[in-house]
Amino acid sequence: MINLSRHVVRSILTLMALAILLPLAGCGYKDKPVPPQHIVPRPVNDLQYQLTENGVTLFWSYPRETVTGRNLDNITRFNLYRAVVPVDSYCDTCPIPFAPPIALPGGAVPERGVKTATYQVTVLRPGHLYFFKVRSKSGWWSESEDSNIVSFLWDTPPPAPDNLVATAGDRTITLRWNAVARHDDATLASIPVHYQIYRGVDGGPLRKLGEPIAATTFTDRQVIIGKNYAYQVQSVAMYEQGSVGGGMTASVFATPLDLTPPPIPSGVQAVKTDVGIKIFWNHVQDDDLAGYRIYRRSATETEPTFVGEVNMPYNLFTDTAAPLNQRLYYSVSSIDQQTPANESARSAEVMVAN
16 A cells, blocks of 8 residues: 555546636626527428338428427428338337438528438348438437438339320310239239329429329319420339339320310300391300301201301301292201310201292
């Protein structure tokens, strides 16, 4: 045992006291401390994903406020958490085994509008479930709570459907394609394949049209005459745990036709005057109406003859060439603005003696 003198012990104690007091003397606050909750971002609540045959793209909005409602002007970074679980070992009551986070750069939060962060994963393992969540940070210690969790199954995606054809019909466009029978790796498809339809209008972006369907034909009735439509079809493998988007066809284009004539005119009447036979009728209610055609038949004829046409807004016609001294029968049809025009059936005939 080493014996120390009283003087040496006192010196050691003095040095220890200084070592404790010096750091305390230099850490006084120059400003009032900011409560942590004033700079902690609100959790992201709109984490989403989009699957293609090339992988997955995640996207979410930058938080705009702290948990206390104060505006944020900057996100220093995002922490993205990922878990990968084989389908055959997944336990829906077990904790999700998230790996250490992937640090992603943040940036300034705009005063107006929404800023979106994205992250793409192109290497995915077939037969595995993927889980993602994200946290945002506005400072060294100010990390948000977890976002919503998104999850999906990844497996070998099916190839794109073959022979997509678009056929224009009467205010409709019908799509047809071949069913997908094999995966991209040439193995036989052992699970159902559905088809997601995408539609664009007048050169605009293609957007999902409803949910994936099992059929290989689809008639789009929500179209407008005069607009040009583009379509693509994506194959989607439907697993019990989720769906896997596959190949996408090239675009096909079509413009719906108008083959529907306006309604038949009603209330047709004919009156003999000094200048000829005047025929008049009730106006037809149709947005595409262009005018009317007038027909005449004598008592000895079986088929009427076209005698004239009037354009909107008129619903009156004078037959100045009507033959004299016989009974005449008149009927009227309506026509639309198409080229060639769609013509309705003729109205019931009215008789007048000339």
